[in-house]
Amino acid sequence: MSPFRFGANRRDFLVFGGALAVAGAPALALAQGESKDAPAAKAPLDLLMAEPPLPDLWMGDAKAPVTIIEYASMTCSHCADFNVRTFPLLKANYIDKGKVRFALREFPLDPLAAAAAMLARCSGDKREAMVELMFAQQKNWAFVNNPLEGLRDLVKQTGMGQTAFDNCLNDQALFEKVNSIRDTAAQKFGITATPTFFINGDKKPGEIAPEALDEVLAPYFK
Template structure:
C-alpha cells in the first residue's frame, strides 16, 4: 500500500519543473490535521455524495455491491490491482450485475495529480487513459524525465502537446482533484492507496485476485 506524500501546489504543476516531478512532501497540512482515525465504515451519505468531479460508474446501478476505489496514478499497488485484478473483478462481478464500481482520485504526489488531471481532461476517454497509464506506469512514473514521458504516453490516446499543456493549466480540474483527495483524507481517514469502500466498509491496501470471492461473498449473500 502506498502512502501519501502529496505536497503539490498549482505552481508545481503549471511550471513543468522540478516541483512537479521531485516534490515528496507530506499530504497537505490541512488534510493531515483534519484526518481522523480511519473508520471501519464510512457514513454512506457522505461517501455517496457526488464529488467535485463526477463519478464514472461501471456496472448496474442496481447491483447489490458498490465499490469505490481511491487510487493514485503513481501507486504501484494501484497499478497491479488495475492490470491484474480489475479485469477479473469486471468480468466476474461487474459485467454480471453483481458489482458497480468507480475510481476516485487520491494523488500521492504532484506527478500523480498531473496524470489524474490528464485522465479527466480526456472526457469520455477517461477510463481508457487510466487503464493506459496504469499499464505503462513504469514507462512514465519512474524515469528521469517523467513529465516528458507522461506527455508521450497520453499522446497514444490522441492528446497532443497543446491539449496536454492546456489540461495542466486547468485551475478548475486541479482544484477539484484536490478537493476529492482532501475530503477523502479528512472525512474517511484515507492516507494511502489503494483504499476501497465496499458498501461503505473500508478495505485498506491491495486486494489480491485470489481474495476477491472471499471478500465479496458476505455482500452477495441472498
C-alpha cells in the same frame, strides 16, 4: 500560477509539493499499500455517496447489490498492480454481470499523480482507457527523470495532442477539484494510503489480490 512547470523533473515535483505545504495545504501522512491488517471501518453512506467535485464515472448496473469505490493514486504501484491483475477479473465476473457497481476516485499521493489524474479527466469518455494505460505503463512515466515528458508521450497514444496536454495541466480549477476529492477522503473517511476500497460502505485498505477477490466479495452476496 500554473500548477505545473513543463519539463519538470522528479525534483521539481518534490519542490512543488513542499510549496503546497508551505502555502497551507492539508498535511497528510500518505503512503502506498496500507497494511491489510488495519482495522475495518464503515463510512457514513450519505457522505461517501455524495457527488464529489468531479463526478463519479460509474461502471456497472446502477441496481447492482454491491457498490465499490476505490481511492487510488496514479503513481501508486499497488494501485497499478490491482488494476493490471485484479480489476479485469472484477470487471468480467462482477461488473459486467450486474453484480457490482464500481467507481474510481482520485487520491493523488504527489503532484505527479495529480497531473496524471487531471489528464485522465481531460480525456473525456476515454478516461477509463487512459487510467488503464497509465497504470499498465506506470514504470515508463512515474519512475523516470522527466515524468511530464513520459506522460506527454503516453497520452499521445490516446489522441491527446500537445495543446490539449498543456491546457489540461494549466487548469487550476481542475487541479483544485482533484485535490479536494483527496482532502475530503482523508479528512472524512480517514484514508491514509492507496489503494483504499469502500465496499457497500465498508472500508478495506490495501490491494486486493486476484486470488482473494471472490473471498472478499462473498459476504456481500449472502
